[in-house]
Every structure is written in C-alpha cells, then in structure tokens.
Amino acid sequence: MRRIFNMGIEHKKARWGWFFVIPSLAFFAVFSFYPIMNAFYTSLFRKRLLDLRPPKFIGFANYEYLLKSPDFWNSVKATFIFTLGTFIPIVVFSLLLAVFIMSRRRFHKFFQMAYYSPAVLSSVVAAAIWLLIFDPRGLANTTMNTLLGTVGKDYKWLATSGMVRLSTILVYFWKYIGYFTIIFITGLASIPQSLHEAARIDGANGWKDFWHITLPLLKPTTVLVSIMSMLQCLKTFSTQYLFTQSGAPTEPINVITLNIYNTAIRDHNIGRASAMSIILFGIMLFFTWLQFRVSKSGGEVDY
Amino acid sequence: MKTIRKQSVVVDVLIWAFLIVTAIVILAPIVFMFTASLMPSKDILKMPYPWIPKDFYMDNYTQAIRGNDGSFIYPRNILNSFIVAGAVSLSTVLLSALTGYGLAKFPFKGRNLVFLLIMATMMIPFEAIMIPLYLVATSLKIQNSYVGLILPFMINAFGIFLMRQYLITFPDEIIDAARIDGSGEFSIFWRIILPNSAPAIATLAILTFRSQWDNLLWPLLISQSEEMKTIPLYIVKFAMEKHTNEGAMMAAAAIASIPILILFLALSKYFVSGASLHSSRKG
Numbered sequence: 001m002r003r004i005f006n007m008g009i010e011h012k013k014a015r016w017g018w019f020f021v022i023p024s025l026a027f028f029a030v031f032s033f034y035p036i037m038n039a040f041y042t043s044l045f046r047k048r049l050l051d052l053r054p055p056k057f058i059g060f061a062n063y064e065y066l067l068k069s070p071d072f073w074n075s076v077k078a079t080f081i082f083t084l085g086t087f088i089p090i091v092v093f094s095l096l097l098a099v100f101i102m103s104r105r106r107f108h109k110f111f112q113m114a115y116y117s118p119a120v121l122s123s124v125v126a127a128a129i130w131l132l133i134f135d136p137r138g139l140a141n142t143t144m145n146t147l148l149g150t151v152g153k154d155y156k157w158l159a160t161s162g163m164v165r166l167s168t169i170l171v172y173f174w175k176y177i178g179y180f181t182i183i184f185i186t187g188l189a190s191i192p193q194s195l196h197e198a199a200r201i202d203g204a205n206g207w208k209d210f211w212h213i214t215l216p217l218l219k220p221t222t223v224l225v226s227i228m229s230m231l232q233c234l235k236t237f238s239t240q241y242l243f244t245q246s247g248a249p250t251e252p253i254n255v256i257t258l259n260i261y262n263t264a265i266r267d268h269n270i271g272r273a274s275a276m277s278i279i280l281f282g283i284m285l286f287f288t289w290l291q292f293r294v295s296k297s298g299g300e301v302d303y
Numbered sequence: 304m305k306t307i308r309k310q311s312v313v314v315d316v317l318i319w320a321f322l323i324v325t326a327i328v329i330l331a332p333i334v335f336m337f338t339a340s341l342m343p344s345k346d347i348l349k350m351p352y353p354w355i356p357k358d359f360y361m362d363n364y365t366q367a368i369r370g371n372d373g374s375f376i377y378p379r380n381i382l383n384s385f386i387v388a389g390a391v392s393l394s395t396v397l398l399s400a401l402t403g404y405g406l407a408k409f410p411f412k413g414r415n416l417v418f419l420l421i422m423a424t425m426m427i428p429f430e431a432i433m434i435p436l437y438l439v440a441t442s443l444k445i446q447n448s449y450v451g452l453i454l455p456f457m458i459n460a461f462g463i464f465l466m467r468q469y470l471i472t473f474p475d476e477i478i479d480a481a482r483i484d485g486s487g488e489f490s491i492f493w494r495i496i497l498p499n500s501a502p503a504i505a506t507l508a509i510l511t512f513r514s515q516w517d518n519l520l521w522p523l524l525i526s527q528s529e530e531m532k533t534i535p536l537y538i539v540k541f542a543m544e545k546h547t548n549e550g551a552m553m554a555a556a557a558i559a560s561i562p563i564l565i566l567f568l569a570l571s572k573y574f575v576s577g578a579s580l581h582s583s584r585k586g
Contacts, residue, residue: 013409016488020405021417023398024458031455032424035432035439042435097325100318113571114326117333120567120574122517124535125556128542129332132339132549137348139335174329179578186579206314235430238519238535245543257430257520264434265524273434281431288426 036281043275049268062275072276074251075259078165082255083233085169090229091222094177098184099210112185115178123175123238130171130239131246134158158243161252168253171239176232180225187221188214220294227291234284237261256280336560340364340553347549363554371546376529377555380537385562387452387533388515394457395511396504402458403466404496408478418467425460429520437524446525452533456515462507465580469503470496502576509570510577516563534559 043062047055066072101111118126133139134157144155157167191214199209237257244250244258254262256276264273334354339347340363341356368377406418436455437446445451473496481491497504519535526532532540541547541555567574 010410014411017405017409017411017414020401020409020492021414024402024421024463025417027398027458028421028424028460030439031436032427032432035435036427038435038438039432097322100322103318104322109571111322111326112575113567115329116571116574116578117564117567118329119578120513120563121333121560122519122535122538122563124517124519124538125336125559126332128538128552128556129336131542132347132553133332133335135348135549137350139331139352142350142352174332178329182575182578206311231428235428237430241519241523242539242542245539260430260434261520261523264437270434270438277431277434281428284428284431285426 039274039277039281042271043278045271047269047271047274049264049270051268055271058271062272063279065272066275066279071254072259075254075256075276078251078253079234079236079255081165082168082172082236082253083230085165086172086233087226087229089169089173090177090180091226093173094180094225095184095218095222097177097181098188099214101181102185102188103206108185112178112182115181117178118175119179121175124242126171126175127239127242130167130174131158131242134167158246158248161249164243164248165252167248168236168239168243172233172236176229180229183225183228184218184221187218191217223294224291227287227294231284231287231291234280234287333560336553336556339550340557342550344548344550347553360550363548363550364558366547366551367541367555367558370541371544374529376532377537377541377558379530380532380534381558383449383452383531384516384534386449387518388512390449390453391456391515392508392511394453395459395462396508398458399462399466399507400470400497400500400504401492402463403468404470404492406463406467407470407473408475421460421463423460425464433520433524436521440525447527447531449531451525452522452531455521456511456518459511462511465503465507466500469500473499502573505570506573506577506580509566509573512566513563513574 042055044057044059045055046058046061097111097115101108104111136154136156140157141153141155145151145153155163157163195213195217196209199213204212235257236255240253240255240258241261243253250258257280260273260276260280263269263276335352338354338356341359341361342353343360343362346353346357368375370376402421406414440446440451440455443451445454477495478491481495486494517535518533519539522533522536523539526536538552538555538559542552
C-alpha cells in the first residue's frame with residue numbers, strides 16, 4: 001500500500017518536472033537547435049535573399065568557395081589577429097591587476113568597480129567614445145605625443161591597417177579588462193590564506209609566494225579566463241561595425257561576424273553566409289570543447 | 304632587515320601607483336564622454352583636451368534628443384530599449400527559475416539528458432544562427448516588432464544553470480511541508496521558490512538587462528522602421544549623420560549610459576557576482 005502511494009508521488013513529481021521543463025525545451029528547439037541545423041542545411045544550397053528562384057542544392061560548394069576565397073581567409077586572419085592580440089594582454093593584465101588589488105588591505109571594492117565600469121557600457125557607446133579619442137585631433141594623439149615626446153604627430157589610428165587593428169584591440173581590452181579581473185579575484189579569494197601564511201613562515205617573499213603558491217593554484221582560473229576571453233573575442237562585432245561604418249578601412253578589421261553580416265544582408269548571399277556561420281560555430285565549438293576538457297581534468301585543485 | 308623593509312616600501316608605493324594610474328586610464332574615456340557631452344565641438348578637439356567644461360553647454364543634449372531631422376525619435380528608441388530589456392529580463396528570470404526548479408527538485412527519467420541538451424545550447428553562438436533566426440522571424444512576420452525583438456532571448460541556458468545550482472541546495476523539507484499543507488505545485492513555485500531566490504534572480508535579471516541594453520546585432524537585422532529601433536541602432540545612425548557634431552554624439556552616448564551606470568552604482572554587488580558567477584560555469 002505504502003509502495004503504491006510512494007510511486008504515485010514520484011509519478012506526480014516526474015510529471016511536474018516535465019511540465020516545468022517543457023517550455024524551455026520547446027523554446028530551445030525553435031530558437032537554438034532548429035536555427036543551427038537550418039544554417040548547416042542552408043549552407044549546402046545556393047540561396048539568395050529576395051530571390052524568387054528556389055534554392056539550388058550545391059553540396060559543399062559554398063565551403064569550397066570560401067576555402068579558396070582570399071576575402072574569407074582575410075576575415076579568418078583578421079579574426080585571429082584580433083583574438084590573439086586581445087585575449088593574451090587581457091589574461092596577463094587582469095591577472096596582474098587582480099593580484100595587486102588583493103595584495104592591498106583597502107579599496108578592493110573601489111578598484112574592482114573602477115576597472116569593471118567600461119564593461120557596463122554598451123559596446124556601441126564604447127566604440128563611439130573611442131572613435132572620438134582616435135580622431136586626428138583627439139586624445140589618443142595628444143597622449144602619444146606627450147608620452148613619446150613627438151610634436152604634432154598623427155598616429156593615424158583609424159587610417160592604416162596596422163593601427164586600425166590596434167585600435168579595435170585597445171577598445172576591447174579597455175572594455176573587458178575589469179570583467180576578467182573580477183573573475184581572477186574570485187579565483188584568488190578561493191585560495192586558502194593559510195597557504196600564503198605557511199609560505200611566509202618558510203621564508204618566501206611576495207614574489208616567491210606568487211610564483212610558487214598563487215600561480216599554480218590559479219591555473220584553472222587562468223585557463224577559464226583564457227578560453228572565455230578567446231570566445232568573447234571570436235564573436236566581436238560592434239566595434240568593427242561602427243569603425244567601418246564611420247570610414248575606417250574594412251579589410252584589416254573585417255572579422256568573420258562582420259563578413260557574415262555583410263554577405264547576408266548587403267550581398268543577399270544566404271547560402272555562403274550560412275557556410276561561414278557553420279565554420280565560425282566549428283571554431284567556437286572546438287574552443288568550448290577545450291574549455292570543458294581542461295576544466296574537467298585540471299578544474300579541481302587540492303589545497 | 305632594514306634593506307628588505309625599504310625595498311618593500313618601494314614595491315608598495317609602486318603597486319599603489321600602478322593601481323591608481325590604471326584606474327585613471329580606465330575611467331578617463333568615461334569621463335571624456337560626459338565632459339565632452341557638455342562642450343561645444345571646438346573645445347572637444349582642442350589640444351590638449353580641456354577636461355573641465357567651461358559652462359554647461361546643453362545644446363548637445365537637445366540635438367541628440369531632437370535628432371538632426373527634428374523627429375524626436377531618440378526618446379522613442381530609449382523607450383524601446385527599456386521595453387525590450389525589461390521584458391526579456393522578466394521572462395528570462397521567470398522561465399529560468401521554473402526550469403531550474405524543475406531540474407533541481409523533480410526527479411524524472413531523462414532529466415540529465417534534458418539538462419545536457421540545455422547546456423549544449425550555450426555552445427551555439429548567436430552570431431552563427433542569426434541568419435536562420437532572421438529567416439524564422441520573417442516567416443513568422445514578427446520582424447520590426449517588439450515580439451520579434453524579444454522572442455529569441457526569452458530564456459537562456461546560463462540562467463537555467465544559475466537557477467538550478469541555486470535551488471539544488473534549497474531545503475526539501477520546506478517544499479514537502481507546503482505540499483502537506485495542500486499547496487499546489489505552481490503556488491509552491493510562486494510563493495516559496497521565487498521569493499527565496501531573490502539574490503540569484505537579481506543577478507540574473509541584471510546580467511540579462513545589461514546584455515539586452517547592449518544588443519546591436521539582432522535589432523540591426525530585424526528593426527526596419529525608425530520607430531522600432533533601439534538605443535544602439537540610434538547611436539550608430541546618429542554617429543554617421545553629417546550634421547552630428549562630436550558633442551552631440553557624446554550626449555547621445557551619455558544618455559544611453561546614464562540608466563545602466565545608475566543601475567551599476569546602485570546594485571554593483573550583483574554586477575560583480577554576475578561576473579564571478581560566469582567563472583563557476585563548469586558544466
């Protein structure tokens with residue numbers, strides 16, 4: 001009797017469980033799984049927006065085209081230059097800032113908030129501010145001239161291809177440095193204070209303590225920050241979009257997302273844009289897989 | 304002993320200096336935005352930049368709000384941003400809490416698989432599915448509407464993950480006691496689970512609001528008329544117009560930033576916990 005009663009309750013619970021979960025599943029089916037499958041499907045067709053002819057199945061021809069297209073390889077190059085140029089300095093400096101903040105006894109909160117504040121602003125706002133700073137008569141030139149002792153030199157922030165790449169990297173670095181500093185601070189706070197004290201008693205100075213205690217124990221956080229910031233960089237769009245819209249040369253900062261957008265919306269070539277989307281998805285999937293793998297193998301640290 | 308102390312004082316001062324200089328450099332562009340928004344253009348591009356506005360020059364704000372064509376569309380776009388970000392936050396919080404609760408407290412066959420499927424959607428970047436989503440929106444005829452702006456963002460996997468982790472430690476006794484008292488499952492969710500998840504809900508709501516406030520790509524695809532544009536689109540358009548001067552551009556940017564900065568100053572705790580929560584996302 002009791003068994004039956006219990007089964008009844010479990011049955012009921014299972015029904016409610018499904019009931020609570022179904023709306024989300026239905027949502028993801030329509031807005032995540034269907035679109036990604038559709039993107040793959042469409043990438044096998046010659047399909048144009050506003051075209052009355054039915055899409056024509058062409059197998060992997062879109063991919064073949066892209067792999068031979070200098071324009072697409074340029075986008076891959078632009079994306080990787082941006083990503084490497086941004087995420088490595090972000091990891092190094094956010095780690096440094098986090099360690100420095102935590103080494104202070106006071107003002108933790110002030111520094112965290114100050115560094116984090118750019119991340120709160122919209123990316124479009126960030127790009128608009130920096131567009132003015134990079135103006136030939138703007139703050140960037142003034143600052144560089146003062147620092148390097150040059151007089152009235154224009155560093156052409158938005159004109160030459162090397163500089164415009166550097167400019168987008170600077171904007172992103174500025175925007176996200178505080179965000180990752182906070183993640184490092186969370187990681188640092190989870191290292192037991194007793195370990196540092198033990199190291200001090202054994203005669204380690206601050207530098208040795210950092211090198212032999214903090215850094216090894218912070219490895220999982222470092223890996224996490226690296227991959228998160230890398231994924232974030234691979235998806236960059238707003239800064240490049242606003243910069244090119246306001247006249248900066250497109251080629252050096254024509255990142256994959258921008259290329260997808262232009263291929264689909266400006267050139268109406270949905271099939272080719274979908275193939276690009278799938279390639280981007282593949283790249284990001286690889287790094288996400290890496291994140292899961294690394295956080296599984298090295299995620300747990302024994303103190 | 305003495306030299307060590309001397310050395311550590313120097314290091315101490317250097318670290319303070321580094322932290323303070325970094326704070327100044329990071330805050331400078333934000334200060335630049337606000338001060339430039341109060342200056343006539345000829346002052347903004349003066350070298351060196353005069354950091355303090357001489358008199359509060361409000362014409363920039365008038366121009367930003369009025370628009371170059373005098374259409375006063377910006378207030379409408381701001382309203383749109385509030386509506387979209389607000390609606391998305393509300394639905395994300397409710398649906399994530401519901402699903403997270405279901406996954407945390409109701410054992411059912413296939414629960415792990417469901418959880419895995421939901422987590423898998425985190426690997427799909429929006430940028431890779433925006434074109435098919437755009438085609439879905441066109442076939443549903445919801446482009447250029449609030450429904451179209453809101454619908455694709457109503458739930459997100461991270462929110463479900465967050466709520467599930469939060470609710471997994473919620474005491475079962477309280478839920479069982481409510482059941483014995485005769486409460487229905489929905490009323491337990493509404494009266495007990497939701498009010499007791501306030502910190503997680505606040506964090507999730509703020510994260511969601513901020514990311515929608517920032518959303519450029521999706522509105523760029525589906526908002527065609529000026530009336531349905533959101534703040535980022537207005538700023539892009541306004542910045543490109545010939546008659547927009549530097550001050551007006553910064554005024555438009557400042558207006559876009561004030562609500563979110565107020566939110567940040569008032570609720571910084573949740574912004575910070577939101578950032579550090581991302582780091583606990585281990586699958």
